[in-house]
Amino acid sequence: MPFTPDLVDELNMLVKFTLSSDMAGLKVHSDASPSLIEATQRLYQKGLVTDYDGGYLTSIGRDAVEHAKEALRILNSVPQQKTGS
Numbered sequence: 001m002p003f004t005p006d007l008v009d010e011l012n013m014l015v016k017f018t019l020s021s022d023m024a025g026l027k028v029h030s031d032a033s034p035s036l037i038e039a040t041q042r043l044y045q046k047g048l049v050t051d052y053d054g055g056y057l058t059s060i061g062r063d064a065v066e067h068a069k070e071a072l073r074i075l076n077s078v079p080q081q082k083t084g085s
Contacts (some may be wrong), residue, residue, distance in 0.1 A: 009039035014048070014068045017057055025056040 003011075013036060018024045026049075028040045037053075038051045048061030057065060 005035075006039065006042065009035045010043055011068050012036075013039045013043060014061070014065045015062075015072060017065050019069070020066060022056070022062075025050075026054040027051075028054045039069065 013028075016026055026081055028037055030037070040049065040054050041052050043049045043061070044055075047058055050056045050058060
């Protein structure tokens with residue numbers, strides 16, 4: 001299944017969260033972009049954040065952030081050169 005624009009928006013929202021503290025949350029204000037607001041509301045409906053406008057990560061939300069950040073790290077790494085055939 002490919003990434004849809006909605007999923008990309010959700011992933012972009014997730015990677016804004018810090019994993020250094022469980023007490024660090026995010027609040028999406030009403031003047032944010034509609035796509036960010038909608039992505040945050042979907043994350044709430046999916047149980048990844050505690051409030052419709054962000055809040056804190058749930059346990060599964062924290063797992064999702066860890067995986068999303070790891071995927072970004074891998075995809076942004078310098079490609080290795082192939083050796084031999």
